[in-house]
Amino acid sequence: MSLRIVPVDLASAREFVALHHRHNDPPIGHKFSIGVADGHELVGVAIVGRPVSRVIQSEGATLEVIRTATDGTRNANSMLYGACRRAAFALGYDRLITYTQADESGASLRAAGFRVVAQRPPRPGWDTPSRRRTNKADNVSRTLWDTLTSVEVRDASTADSDDE
Incomplete structure (x- = not known):
């Protein structure tokens, strides 16, 4: 396997995504x-796009990994998250975020340099009178993750080497 x-x-x-994602439709x-x-x-x-959260959208140069899907191939998800991270920063974005559901471990995210930022409570749904939507993955707690920017990574590695 290569x-x-x-x-x-x-x-x-x-x-x-339509064929392989467990709980969401393609964006x-x-x-x-x-x-x-x-x-x-x-x-x-x-698939990487602008953040769904309007609050996070207003922060500026942030992208969100909206979906990942694999056929179960080992390490494929970690490889995707790492590539998304490198691409986002190469394009000049300062932050890359994503969410996991409560039953997902986040191992692929940790392997790609993401960190837990916050725990989000379940929301009752995305359906609103102004924008009708079919409720699918509602009432599920989520974890918000983000990545360090290349500057923060460099600063952290410098700090680590200073300690040795």
Whole structure:
């Protein structure tokens, strides 16, 4: 098995998410999408867009990993999160966030350099009179994660080396 990051267009990423994501439909739009392949076979995708939270949107240069989906290939999700992180910072964004549901461990996120920022309580749903939506993953606690920027990573590694 030789995993590698590959480009993937939104239509292909959405199709993969529709087939493999456990609890959400594919998002409508994105800033970019990334795939991971084993040989010539696509085994996972990540879709990155602007944050769903309007509060976080207002903070500025932040992106959100809106969906990841894999066929279960070992290490594919960690590889996707790492590639999303590198791409977001290469594009000049300061922060990359994502959410996990209460029953998800976050091991792939930790492996890719993400950290827990907050625990979010269950919300009753996304359906509102002004924007009708089918409720699917409602009433589930979530964990908010983010990544360190390249400057923070450099500062942290310098601080660590100063201690030795």
